[in-house]
Amino acid sequence: MPADESISLAQMRAVFYSAVVCDALDALGYPHQSPRVPLSPLTTTGVLIGRCKTTLWADMAHPDPSPYELELQAVDTCQPDDVIIAAAGGTFRSGLWGELLSTAARRTGCVGAIVDGAVRDRAKMTQMGFPIWARGTSLYDSKDRNRVIDIDVPVEIDGVRFVPGDLVVADIDGVVVIPRAVEAEVVRHAWNKVHDENIVRQAIADGMTATAAFKKYGVL
Structure with missing residues (x-):
């Protein structure tokens, strides 16, 4: 196993998954x-897999004097390997994210978006292959319905804290965020567990019972 510092995002993307x-x-x-x-x-x-770039959203019921201002600022200030985190309380009032924001975000090196709410332009974002995690879709524009009220601040989704720069992992099973304070330990532990699971999988495939494999390796 490489030292913690040498495990790159590319290496993590090759072997990590949310459950591990x-x-x-x-x-x-x-x-x-x-x-x-x-x-x-x-x-x-x-x-x-990438680094949290956070946005905090609110519902609106009046004309927005500065439509899209902070969401565009967030997109334009993304760094390579950032993942946009849209903390919006699960709103379906509008599609918070769409094709044009995806195009702009990709230009800055952003690798995906995680939206606690709805998105739109799903077919076009699928065609361009931009990774989106969300609760669902809404065809409505966010203008005068939702807006970003802050960026680059700690935010919460379902009580889970996402801090700018934290490592976030998402796949078909869900989303998980790793606090910076324990990132090195978590990466090392997850890397080792992937290796151990590979050994157990092969042992079971070769005829060992699940009970015997767990007793020998302590991995499930």
């Missing part, structure tokens, strides 16, 4: 790092 990261967090005493609300991949398959 949750297991690593559990082992280190962080059992509530994955929102229980349904955040599902709508445009791609596979795993999304």
Whole structure:
């Protein structure tokens, strides 16, 4: 296993998945790092791994004097490997994210978006292969319905805290965030568990019972 510092995002993307990261967090005493609300991949398959770029959203019921201002600022200030986190309280008042924001975000190096609410332009985002996790879709524009009220601040989704720069992992099973304070330990633990699971899988395939494999390796 490479040292923690040498495990790149590319290496993580090749072998990590959300459940093994949750297991690593559990082992280190962080059992509530994955929102229980349904955040599902709508445009791609596979795993999304990157750094949190946070946006905080609110519902509106009046004309917006500065439409799209902060969401555009958030997109334009993304760094390579960022993942937009849209903390919007699960709103379906509008489609918060769409094709044009995806195009702009990709230009800055953003690798995906996780939206606690609805998105739109799903077919076009699927065609361009931009990874989106969300609760569902809404055809309505966000103008005068929702707006970003802050960026680059800690936000919460279903009581789980997402801090700018935290490592986030998402796949078909869900979304999990790794606090910076324990990132090195979690990455090392998850890396080792992937390796151990490969050994157990092969042992069972070769004829060992699940009970015997767990007794020998302590991995399930």
